[in-house]
Every structure is written in C-alpha cells, then in structure tokens.
Amino acid sequence: MRFIHACPVALLLIDHPARATEPPQTADLLLEAPYRRAYVVMQRFPDWVSRGQATSTPVTQVATGGHAYLLGHLCKPHDCGDNQLDIVFAADGHAAWGLLHVRPDAQHPFLQSWLGNPDEEIQTLLLRNYATHNPP
Template sequence: MKTIAGALAALLLAYGAPVMADEAIPPSLSELMAQPSYQQSWKQALQGEKDLPLWVRSGQGTSAPPQTLTWQGKAYQVGMVCQPHNCGNRQLFIAFSADRRQAWALRVTLPDSDAAMLQPAKYARFQWLGNPDASLKALLMQQVTSQPDWK
C-alpha cells in the first residue's frame, strides 16, 4: 500500500509541478505588448517616428516580466525589450502609465565593438520615444544605468 501511495505521489509531483510552474510565470513585457490595451498606447508613442526597426515598432523581442513601481508619486509598469539575438547592442526601455493609456521609451543602440561592450555609457546612442517629460526621462535613464553591465 505504501508503494502505491508513493507512486501516486511521485506521479502527482511529476505531472502537477509543470502546470503549477506555468501558472506562476507572469507574462513578459513582449507578451503584454501584444495585448490590444498596450498596443494602442505603444502605437501612439511611436507616431511620427520613422526608420524604426520592426522589433521596436511591434515591441516584440526578448524580454522579462515588467516591474510595477512608483516614480515621483505615479505608478508605472517598466521593463526592457531587446532585439532577439542582439540584446547587448539593441535595447528598448519602456514605461507604461498604470492605466496603460500612455507609453514612453528610451531606445539604446551600441555599435558592434568590444570597446562599446566594455564601456556602453561612452558609446551608446539614445532615442526618446513617446515624448517623455524630464521626470520620465529620468525614470527611463535610471532603468538603463541600473543594468549590471552598464559602465
């Protein structure tokens, strides 16, 4: 009887754990940006911008779940999306208002060189998207400078 109970417990753990793990993973920023409520504000932020790569226009790239934080008394969802297979050189730091009606971003581009990878602050080119005010620029820049390899 103990053997059957042990076998059943092992089966439940083996088959139940992946389901529970899937439920615990929050959606990535790219997954959220595929939702209509995010798409609308993202498209509005990019109005008038030309020559943006497709991954920036769509917001689809490599990303982790966004963080919700309060900046100067206002709530934002912030995160980073990067170009697939080129995360070190092509990054997009994004902030959405808590109601998802507005979006702002800072596009960071680095040249493909060892020097740029060693000292990204020295070689980075920045492009503001969504017309952020000074406070939002500070929020987005803080997201950039808090990256572990930003020097």
C-alpha cells in the first residue's frame, strides 16, 4: 500500500528534471539577447527601400474591385536587376502593400517577400507589375 502512494511522488520527482531541460519557446527567444538583436536585424529592409533612395518609374493609376490604386516600381540604384520593389498605394494614401524581390545575382532566383499583408487582388496587381518590369 505504501508503495502505491510513493509511486505518484516518485513519478513527480522523476518528471521534474525533464521539464527543466525543455527548450525555450520561440517567442521567448525574441526577447532575449542575442536573439533579439538578430530578430530586429532580420526585419530591416535594405537601405534603398527604407530610405526611399531608389530608381523608380512613374506610378500608374489602376482600379480593381471598385477601388482606385497607385501602382509603382522601384529598384536599387546601380543594381536594378537584382533588387526591386513593386508597390501599391490606396489612392487616398491610407494603405500600402508591396512585393520585394532580392537575389544575389542573375544566376539565382529572386527571394520574394510580401509586405503589408496584401490580399489576393493586391497580390495579383503586384505580380502583374513585376512581370511588366521584368519581361522574359
């Protein structure tokens, strides 16, 4: 009978050290050095994007789904082939969405990143704009 009562306590003691060695939660790493710094760096846009120092085209006015937009294309000065940004602004300026295209050189495919959480309709505009500025 005593053995039965001792088993749950023994199991708790055995289980406790295993909990201490569990890996941290990913979200917790975002708050701890050096992971916090690496996370912040990962979120940074290239300088030519964040500073708006880019070669660009005139915007095009487009309408889709009953809404008016301004559609534009930017690229990194002296490196347009490998660093581009397609951008859509709501005509009244209340929102913007983008598609960033970056690659190390022409032998590699673009790494593409959606910016501003565009819906499917805006994604289509951005992809179409990219194709217009990058014919096959």
